[in-house]
Amino acid sequence: MKTVTAFVGSARKRGLTYIAARQFLDSLESFGDVNGEIVFLSEYNVGVCRGCKACFLRGEERCPLKDDRDVLIEKIMASDGVVFASPNYSFQVSAIMKTFLDRLGFVFHRPRFHGKTFTGIVAQGIYGGGKVVKYFDFVGGGLGFNVVKGSCVTALEPMVEKDRRKMYQTIVRQSKRFHAQLFRPTHPEPSTFQLMAFRMSRTSMKLTLGDDNRDYTYYRDHGWFDSGYYYPAKLGPFKRAVGAIFDCVAARMFKPTGA
Numbered sequence: 604m605k606t607v608t609a610f611v612g613s614a615r616k617r618g619l620t621y622i623a624a625r626q627f628l629d630s631l632e633s634f635g636d637v638n639g640e641i642v643f644l645s646e647y648n649v650g651v652c653r654g655c656k657a658c659f660l661r662g663e664e665r666c667p668l669k670d671d672r673d674v675l676i677e678k679i680m681a682s683d684g685v686v687f688a689s690p691n692y693s694f695q696v697s698a699i700m701k702t703f704l705d706r707l708g709f710v711f712h713r714p715r716f717h718g719k720t721f722t723g724i725v726a727q728g729i730y731g732g733g734k735v736v737k738y739f740d741f742v743g744g745g746l747g748f749n750v751v752k753g754s755c756v757t758a759l760e761p762m763v764e765k766d767r768r769k770m771y772q773t774i775v776r777q778s779k780r781f782h783a784q785l786f787r788p789t790h791p792e793p794s795t796f797q798l799m800a801f802r803m804s805r806t807s808m809k810l811t812l813g814d815d816n817r818d819y820t821y822y823r824d825h826g827w828f829d830s831g832y833y834y835p836a837k838l839g840p841f842k843r844a845v846g847a848i849f850d851c852v853a854a855r856m857f858k859p860t861g862a
């Protein structure tokens with residue numbers, strides 16, 4: 604059995620965001636090999652990031668906010684698949700969701716959700732959610748997940764039958780894509796863009812940071828200064844060659860002054 608957790612970023616317990624996330628999990632569970640759980644972010648104490656950057660520089664355990672951040676991260680770690688579901692508020696995710704994402708900011712520096720499947724769901728009244736879906740897709744990749752393209756559902760209240768049907772079809776289609784990814788190999792070959800992001804950041808960190816910096820020690824301790832990618836991915840001759848080029852480019856860009 605695989606475990607999938609949907610994090611709902613709406614304060615409304617029976618709003619469109621919840622309905623879409625619930626339908627998504629129901630559809631996944633109908634395959635018979637998935638257990639789903641809804642987590643309402645509004646039920647957890649997640650403080651607003653103060654911007655001190657202690658998590659980036661000295662480690663996430665140095666965060667001055669003592670709240671439920673790590674409980675939520677544990678829920679992600681215990682899941683094979685993760686859904687971030689948010690209403691479209693003023694053409695972005697809700698503040699509840701954004702507050703949570705900001706508290707995961709250090710994970711963009713030190714991605715740790717590799718091997719897990721991710722998707723985003725955006726619920727809206729009228730317009731603008733497409734860009735929020737793209738934002739979720741990007742965020743998922745940055746956190747290390749294997750991303751399944753997200754979707755946006757649109758409906759005004761009270762919901763009419765046409766919107767209900769359209770939403771159901773969208774969600775079921777997305778859940779099928781998600782289910783397929785959930786059972787694929789967990790460590791796929793990275794895209795050229797992903798490889799570039801990894802090689803450029805690891806080489807720049809190696810050259811510009813020292814062991815008083817948590818990004819540096821995290822990368823060093825995971826063997827990422829010498830590995831082909833975050834995880835042992837099979838890289839073909841083309842990717843190996845381009846990877847080496849990205850390392851060289853970063854080495855030139857970040858060469859310590861005076862060297």
Ligand SMILES: Cc1cc2nc3c(=O)[nH]c(=O)nc-3n(C[C@H](O)[C@H](O)[C@H](O)COP(=O)(O)O)c2cc1C
Pocket residue numbers: 613614615617618619620621690691692693694695726727728729730731732
């Ligand atoms: C503060 C606020 C901002 C909103 N901004 C947008 C928006 O930019 N575009 C849109 O289509 N709907 C917008 N809506 C409508 C919500 O996206 C829509 O009602 C959605 O269903 C809310 O999710 P919920 O039902 O889970 O609460 C907004 C609603 C609120 C309360």
